[in-house]
Amino acid sequence: MEAVQLLTTIILVVTVFLAIIYRQRSSKRSSNLRQPTTKVLNPTVTRQTLIDQADAFSNRPPTPFPIPLITGRRHRHGITTVPYGPHWRALWSNLTAAILKPWRQGLMAPLQREAIDALVTSISTRCADDGNGDLVIRDSIYGAVFSVLTTVCFGDHVDFNHVRSMELMMQEFRVAIGEARVLARSTIAKIKHWRQWRRFLGFRTQQVDLFVPLINARCQTRRSTKHGTWPYVDSLIDLRIPDENDPSGANHRALTEDEMVSLIVEFLGAVESIVAVLEWTLAHLVIKPEVQTKLRHELLIVDGDHVSGKRSGDPGSYLHAVVMESLRLHPPFPLIMKTVPATTGMRVQFMLGDIGKDEKLWTDAGEFKPERFIAGGEGEGMGLVPSGSKKIKMMPFGAGQRSCPGAALGVQFIKDLVAAMVREFEWEMPVEGGGGVDMTELYGFITVMTPLRTHIKPLCA
Numbered sequence: 001m002e003a004v005q006l007l008t009t010i011i012l013v014v015t016v017f018l019a020i021i022y023r024q025r026s027s028k029r030s031s032n033l034r035q036p037t038t039k040v041l042n043p044t045v046t047r048q049t050l051i052d053q054a055d056a057f058s059n060r061p062p063t064p065f066p067i068p069l070i071t072g073r074r075h076r077h078g079i080t081t082v083p084y085g086p087h088w089r090a091l092w093s094n095l096t097a098a099i100l101k102p103w104r105q106g107l108m109a110p111l112q113r114e115a116i117d118a119l120v121t122s123i124s125t126r127c128a129d130d131g132n133g134d135l136v137i138r139d140s141i142y143g144a145v146f147s148v149l150t151t152v153c154f155g156d157h158v159d160f161n162h163v164r165s166m167e168l169m170m171q172e173f174r175v176a177i178g179e180a181r182v183l184a185r186s187t188i189a190k191i192k193h194w195r196q197w198r199r200f201l202g203f204r205t206q207q208v209d210l211f212v213p214l215i216n217a218r219c220q221t222r223r224s225t226k227h228g229t230w231p232y233v234d235s236l237i238d239l240r241i242p243d244e245n246d247p248s249g250a251n252h253r254a255l256t257e258d259e260m261v262s263l264i265v266e267f268l269g270a271v272e273s274i275v276a277v278l279e280w281t282l283a284h285l286v287i288k289p290e291v292q293t294k295l296r297h298e299l300l301i302v303d304g305d306h307v308s309g310k311r312s313g314d315p316g317s318y319l320h321a322v323v324m325e326s327l328r329l330h331p332p333f334p335l336i337m338k339t340v341p342a343t344t345g346m347r348v349q350f351m352l353g354d355i356g357k358d359e360k361l362w363t364d365a366g367e368f369k370p371e372r373f374i375a376g377g378e379g380e381g382m383g384l385v386p387s388g389s390k391k392i393k394m395m396p397f398g399a400g401q402r403s404c405p406g407a408a409l410g411v412q413f414i415k416d417l418v419a420a421m422v423r424e425f426e427w428e429m430p431v432e433g434g435g436g437v438d439m440t441e442l443y444g445f446i447t448v449m450t451p452l453r454t455h456i457k458p459l460c461a
């Protein structure tokens with residue numbers, strides 16, 4: 001009898017203890033989610049604040065979305081979520097040294113060229129197969145950009161099927177984040193849509209299953225790619241960051257497996273933005289054939305109606321203007337979240353996208369007019385991020401210390417893709433379904449357009 005009483009008491013004590021811990025944890029998590037959020041709706045105030053006080057907003061909330069799955073737990077930080085300081089500096093400098101510098105030096109250009117050539121071949125084949133039909137090309141573009149970033153990340157010895165599995169997982173993950181943002185705010189919604197929520201939580205396991213074997217393989221054997229570059233993962237394996245358990249800051253530690261997975265997810269996530277901007281750009285070229293023709297004349301040698309050759313290299317100003325105009329109207333991240341400095345972590349939401357559409361800053365702000373970015377136009381000489389004396393009337397890459405380090409790489413990649421698409425194909429209104437382009441925005445992890453459906457005709461040079 002005494003034993004039963006003792007056992008009951010132990011179970012009771014353990015249950016109460018676990019309940020207290022659970023309560024503490026969940027209240028801590030939900031208090032984080034319930035932090036007051038201030039929305040800055042006025043584009044002039046957003047722009048002014050982000051230019052004048054950009055560096056004061058050097059931190060984001062621990063989880064930019066109310067989902068602790070992606071990051072937010074200890075030892076899971078990526079560059080986007082880590083607080084500003086030595087840890088951030090170590091991750092940021094590593095990305096710059098491992099990826100952005102070799103890219104600037106042109107070391108990754110052959111890899112990018114191969115992927116673009118393969119994309120052209122794949123679209124040409126689909127045009128031949130589909131006869132006069134319309135095509136949705138998002139998946140083809142995604143595959144091409146993803147193949148470049150996976151090679152940059154893991155090297156070029158990864159099995160094709162493995163690359164394909166990572167690609168599908170990342171595409172599904174992007175869609176799932178959009179859905180999960182809504183579910184994460186309410187317990188009832190989570191219970192009601194428990195299958196969807198469970199599927200979402202399962203992504204972390206999939207990411208670990210797909211990325212960790214590749215990380216381990218690099219720990220065993222290091223080989224440069226056939227173009228002589230070294231994968232991002234190698235730099236992550238070698239990186240040492242300040243050990244947060246040592247207040248002196250003298251000790252450093254290696255990244256955990258979990259941190260590497262977060263950094264890889266973050267890196268491969270950049271594919272989405274590049275694809276989104278390319279798709280919006282092509283959509284505008286379909287809607288405004290005169291812009292497409294003008295751009296083609298910059299990219300190709302055209303005699304009357306006959307294309308007699310291709311201009312090589314970065315042809316210049318009109319291509320740049322077209323891509324800038326697309327970024328002005330359709331920044332993939334139309335809002336960013338920051339925390340107020342030296343407060344309890346109050347969140348501030350800045351509507352980045354509204355700056356580019358501000359009627360006070362731009363004439364005919366809603367119109368796609370690349371001419372505004374060429375000499376004499378109101379956008380001439382516009383920088384990608386606020387720096388020095390460059391005028392800023394759009395912020396597709398944010399501002400301040402935490403602005404996008406991949407801006408130059410992203411824009412160059414988009415320009416190369418647009419150039420290839422316009423040199424090789426004529427982009428026309430779809431034949432089926434009423435003949436219009438659906439420009440409806442779809443909100444999720446980033447803002448994308450409804451998949452572009454268009455009629456494509458290969459051009460013979």
Ligand code: HEM
Binds near residue numbers: 095274
């Ligand atoms: C069109 C392509 C891209 C767009 C529109 C874009 C946009 C952005 C924006 C709006 C931010 C937040 C800025 C802020 O909070 O002020 C950001 C951050 C970031 N982006 Fe990009 N990005 C692009 C491509 C890339 C690429 C190619 C890379 C990787 C090489 C990259 C890596 C990052 C990282 C690591 C951060 C976090 C920076 C930090 O917190 O210090 N992005 N990006």
